[in-house]
Structure formats: structure tokens, C-alpha cells
Amino acid sequence: MSSPRPTIARTQQQAGNADRVVHPVDESRPVGRILLFGVQHVLVMAATPISAIFLMSATLNLGPALTVDLLSAAFVLSGIGSLVQSLGPWKFGPRLPFVMLPGGAPLILFLAIAEQHGLPTATGAVVLTAVFSFVVLPLFSRLLAFFPALVIGTMIVIVGVNLVKVGAVLVTGRPGDPDFADPVNLGLGMATIGFTVIFYLLFTGILRQLAVMLGLLAGAALAAALGAVDFEGAGGGLFNVPQLLPFGSPRFDLVAALPLMLYSLASMAEATGQTVINAEAVGKEIDRRTAVPKTIRGDALTSVVGGFFGLPLMVTSGENIGIVRVTGVRSRYVTAAAGVVLIVIGFLAPVTHAISVIPSAVIGGTAMVVFAVITVLGVQMLGRCDLDQHTHTFVCAVALAFGLLPILIPGVYASFPPNLRILLESGVAVGAFVAVVLNILFHHIRPGIAARVTAARTESDNSNR
Template identity: 75%
Template sequence: MSSPKARHPVDEYRPLHRMLLFGLQHVLVMAATPISSVFLVSATLDLSTGITVNLLSAAFVLSGLGSVLQSLGPWKVGARLPFVMLPGGAPVVLFMAIAQQHGLRTATGAVIITGVFYLLVLPVFSRLIRFFPALVIGTMIIIVGVNLVKVGALLVTGAPGTPGFGDPGDLLLGLATIGFTVAFYWLFTGVLRQLAVMLGLVAGALLAFFMGTADFAGATEGGLVHVPQALPFGVPEFSLLASLPLLLYSLASMAEATGQTVINGEAVGKDVDARRDAPKTIRGDAVVSFAGGFFGLPLMVTSGENIGIVRVTDVRSRFVTVAAGVLLVLIGFFAPITALINAVPSAVVGGTAMVVFGVIVVLGVQMIGRADLDDHTTTFICAVAVALGLLPILVPGAYATFPPNARILLESGVAVGAFTAAVLNILFNHVRPALGRRFGRRAPAPAAAPAAEDGVPPVPPQASARSRAEGTRDAPNP
């Protein structure tokens, strides 16, 4: 009798207590992002404490529901991979810019419009995915990873030019958290080793407590339950012109979601077809973003942090991120937990984030390595795309003098790198060969086979041509 087909690790159930532990690890690593995003919006737009608490609660609940949706993937909404969703990054900045220029009601309307735009453009975008091979996606993942490492590092050091930048105590906490994570990963085996990231973060938080830089007393203040309220800013207003920045960004976001789907599949060892599976991830982003707009949130996107956790811990079950999603929903309703997580110093979170984000960079390098870097053309495409993609990340404000609409895309290193790699890949690997076949010289007729000498048979013309091709593989194309 034939044995039943083995279940892939991404579809395996784990004991409930282990899934909760591993899910908590995902939550602890990524929880700082929705908290910092909401506080940034609140401080920039001068929101009241009540609205801030409401937005924070909604951010956790929607992040949790989005994580469950992406991980379970019902009705082709979600890729059925271990994904976690959250607000953060460029969508938050664009949301604030629209709110400052046109008001908060228009900003929430722009998020809702963009959620619909995702679904309308997706059929066209899915036909273009074939122009995003491993070279393009790997380049994009490297740029994403470097940008995330920088974000984590800034949590440790603070922004240059601000008070407290490079504070020795913060640096000590960040480096100690990294050291704790490495020590746990080196000392332990099995489940404890897989929890090294979470244990390192907890150890860093305890160190901060003993150093007097973390105060957890506020976690017991206030009520126990908070239910997020819809339409915190009133009925949304819809303006296509005001929504243009988010609509333009959504194109780059779809490309980034494609890369994250492929790299997530790589991390769990699952065969992922970008054209088939990436649209499922994008639909999940669209649905959750559409719902989040009614709760006053920026666009919700899949998170790169948890992919690094999957790779470090080798816990590949998507039901772990389902557990993380459930925990996030509970956090959103249970006010003291939110306050407790918010009390962890940013330097500790940053130290953990740097380890996880560094793994993202390595995954991108591995993907590019399969794109045949021995070929000079591939190396050239990768070099140009990485250089242009890292420019706005390494030199903030490089495009400050450009028109606002141009800056929307130029200041997104991920968008610039992905666009550059895709265009160069099309030019060198699609257009140039087609032009060569159409206008190139006709191949010379094969030479006659040489006579055998000393009993050694002659090399067939086909083999000789193949040998010449392999011997000149690294040479530039004529």
C-alpha cells in the first residue's frame, strides 16, 4: 500500500502551547512597529489621547486579523504562508502628508480608495510578474533588508542630530540584546533555540528594568478592555487627486509583496509561483487596508520581520502566525498588554530587529546567487539597481529639490531598486536578444571536422561550439 503524502512543514500543526510561544515571539518582535507608527501619526497630527488609544487598539486588531487572513488564505485571499501584517513605513508617511494637506477624513478616504485600486489593478499587474525573476526580486529584498536594518539601528541610536543620539546606555542595551540572542542560540537546542529571538528580547527588557530605563508600572493603569471605534475622524471624504500619492505607492507595494511572497516561500521551503501566489498576498493587503481605512489606519502591509524569524528559528508552520494573529487581536482589546509592550525601551526592540532584519538581507543575497552572478550582465543589472535603490536610504533627502510627485517614488529605495532591476532585466534579457535575432548576423556555417590524429577522434562541431560557449561564458556579449 502506498503511504499517504507527507504534509509540508508550512501546513503542520504544532502543540497549542508551542504555537502560542512561537506566535508570541513574532508579536514581540513586530509589536513596536504598529505602536511607533500610531504614536508618530498622533504626534505629527496632534491627536488627542483618546483617539491615539483607539488607533493603537485598531492597529493591533487589524494586524491580527490580517495575519490570520494571510496565513489561512481563504478564497484565494492570502498566500497561506506564515505572514504577519502591520502598518508602517512609507504608507504612514504618505498618510500623514495627505492628512496635513487635505485633512484626516480625506486621508482615510485615500486609504479606502487605494484598497479598491489594489484589486482593480491586480489582473494587469499579475501579467507583468514574469518580468520579476529571481534577479529582480532578490535585489529588491536586499534593499528592503538594508532599509529595515537601518530602521532597527535607529531604534538603538536615535536619529542623528536629535538629543540623545548615540547614548551609551541605549547602545549598551541594543548590543546586549543582540549578545543575549546569540548566546541563547549558541547555548540551547530544540525549542529553546527556536525561541532565541524572544528570549533575547525578554533578557534585554529585564536588563533595561534593572538599569532603570524601563518602567512597567503604567501597564496596570486604566481599564482592562478597549474596543476600537470605527470612523474616529468622521465620515471619510474621497478625492482621487489627493489619493494619488498612495495610488502610486501601491504599485511599488505590489512589487514588494511579490518579493516577500517569494522570499517567504524560500524561507519555509515551499515551491511558490510568483504569478499564482503573489496576487493572493496582494488581495490580503487590499482587503485589510480597505477595512483599516474605516478605523483611521494607514495602509496595512505584510511584514518582513516575521520572515527573518522563520528563517532564524526554522519554525515554518503557518499556524504559528495564525496564533500570532490571535494574540495581536487580544492585545488590541486588552489595554494593559499594549502598555506593557510599549514600556520595552526602543533600544531593546532595535537590537532584536537588527538580527531579524539582517537575515532578510542574507535571504536576498541567496536569491540573487541563484541568478547566475558569474554572468557579467547579471552582475551589472544587480549593481546598478542596488546602487540606485540604496541612494535614498543611505543619503536621506537626496531628492529633496525634486517635485513632490516625483519624490513619492524616488525616495522609496525599494520602488527605485525594483523598477531599475525590472527595466534593465527587460532591456538586456528580453529586448536585446530579440533585436539580436532580428538584426544580428547570420551564424557562420560549421567548419568541417578535422581528421583524426594519433588515434584521437575529432571533436564534433556541436561539442566544439558548446565548449567555446562555456569557455567564453563570462565574456561580454558581442
């Protein structure tokens, strides 16, 4: 008889080799290629910090120097946050390809607090909210069991649709604006999408993976040829250094910060969905009980620092998830490289200004494609949730109805009290809340009631016999 030892040894060796296989999300690539892919992420998401700071400046009547300082801080903090989420030091960051941005609902809340109570109070509200996130995180982590794939998939669809709308507004402008649906802007947006499709169709390998960036650059070149680029905004000095406490010392007011603190709960739910969908996009199995809190801690840490530089809450971005899915490049070192590029941009004034002159219609065309991919990822997740079961379909349908209402019909809650309106107008928050409540009712409470009723009937029948 032959000894089984060689077979056992070979099996153990194969198992050891399998353990040493690096997952694509942890795979390091040549530095030049990583930087190139990182620049692609930056070009797609650069419009968000730029538009957020310009909106702050226009709403609060900030001077040009302060606007440039805040823009520099936005890029630097976005870069630091991206490094934290991608590299995952200690208990901060899930080690997934994430980038971080200011903007969205937290920006609107920041502006509302600033207009009502002053900029120092708004800055203090950001810091208080970030600390509040750390305090309530242990409780929120225990509630993750109530966020199954059905709930998260519904949230991702709502997030995707909302982001597609954001990208579309960059192309069309807002209804009522003088340049709404300007034919030149519409043409640039559609042409940018067309260029992206052509590059993705014709190219292979690394060029195909860079189709999003190439499409954006081609759209920008077309805009320049048509005279739609204002190069006057590309001037300025050589360096920008973010200023600490640009609005003075923060003033901490719990009452003023309450709307932002309440929204942070919805932001945690959104971070849950983005962490799960990001992991699915890169094909990595995660433990939500540990990965999600790391994402939230990364958000909170970056927001605390950003608050002292005059920025609104910093949040993980869903934009890069679409890029990951389109390009197939799953390495978290790419978004870490994007973080380094963002920090460099924050300190180099000419680069900041050069990015800022790319027409919003071009960036919007690119964003629409990337954001639509996120919606598809949500649909794919829902497709694995056995929607043939009527209760699953009902939960999803009602949550989508409530979540999409403020997105499809802006201003629907205009007559509600301001603090309540701010929460209701967040389609993601409303959709997540409805999905969680219905999921608990149908899949936790109702089965328990039905089981007790059945047991009581069985006991009654047995006693009658």
C-alpha cells in the same frame, strides 16, 4: 515468473503515502507551542504598530484617548491581516507564515495627505488605494514574468538593508536628536543582540528556537534593572474597543489619493518579493501567478477595513521571515496564532501598555538581527542567479546603487517636488523599477534585436553567395 503486480501496488502505496506527507508550512503543532512561537513573532514586531501610531499622534496632534483607540485598532487589524495571509481563505492570502503591519512609506504618505487635505481625506485615500489595488491586480499579475529571481533577490537585499536601518534607528535615535547615540540605548541594543547570540549558542531544541524572544525579554529585564523602562505608560483601563470612523466619514479625493495609489504599485512589487522569499524560507514551491495575487488581495482587504478605523495602508511584513529562518519553525499556524494574540492585545489595554513600555533600543537590537537575516536571504537568492554573467552583475549593481541611495543618504531628493520625492525616497520602489527595466532591456529586448541583426546578416551573406 513472478507477477509484477505486488511491486506496482507497493509503488502506488508509497506514492499515496508521499502525497499524504504534510509540508512543514502546513504542519500543526501542540497549541501551547504554537502560541509560544506566536508570542515571539508578536514581541519582535510589536514596536512597528506602536511606533506608527505614536508617530501619527505626534505629527497630527491627536489626543491620548484617540491615540489609544488607534493603537487598539492597529493591533486588531494586524491580527486579522495575519490570519488572512496565514490561513488563506478563498482567494485571499497565500497560506504562508506572514504577519501584517501598518507603517513605513504608506504611513508617511498618509501623514502627508492628512496634513495637506485633512484626516477624512487621508482615510478616504487609504480606501481608494485598496480598491485601486483590486482593480489593477489582473494587469499586475501578467507582469510577474518580468520579476525573475535576479530582480526579486535585488529587491530583497534592498528591503533587508532598509529594515536593518529601521532597527538601528530604534537603538541609536535619529541624527540631530538630543539623545542620538545615547550610550545607555546603545548598550541595551548591543546587549539584546548578545543575549540572543548566547541563547542560540547554548540552547537546543525549542529553547533555541525561542532565542529571539528570550533575548528580547532578557534585554527588557536589563533595561528595567537600569531604570530605563517607564512603567507609568502601563496604566489604563481593562479593555479597548476600536472605534469605527474615528476621524468622521471618509472624503474621497482621487487627486489627493494619487501619490498613495502610485505607491501601491511599488507595494505590489514588494509583496511579490516577500511572497517568493517567504516561500523559499519555508522550503515550499509556489506558483507566483496565483500566490502573489493572493498576498496582494490580503493586503488590500485588510487595508480597506483598516481605512474605516483610521489606519494607514496595511502591508505584509518582512520581519517574520527573518524569525522563521532563525528559529526554523515554518508552520503558518504560528503566525496565525500571532494574529490571534495581536487581536487579544488590541482589546486588552493592560497588555497593550505593557508591550509599549519595552524600550525601543531593546526591540531595535532584536530587529537588527532578524532584519539582517532577510538581507542574507536576498544574497542567497542572488547567489543562484549566475552572477558570473556580466549582464546579471550589471543589472544587480545598478539597481542596488539606485535603491540604496535614498536609504544610505536620507534627504537626497529633498529639492524634488513632493509627490515625486515620496516615490524616489522609497529605495525598494526605485530599486525594483530599475531592476525590472534593466532586466527587460538586457534579457528581453536586446536578445531579440541581436537575433534579428544576426538573421539579417546571415540572409545578406547567403544572397551574396
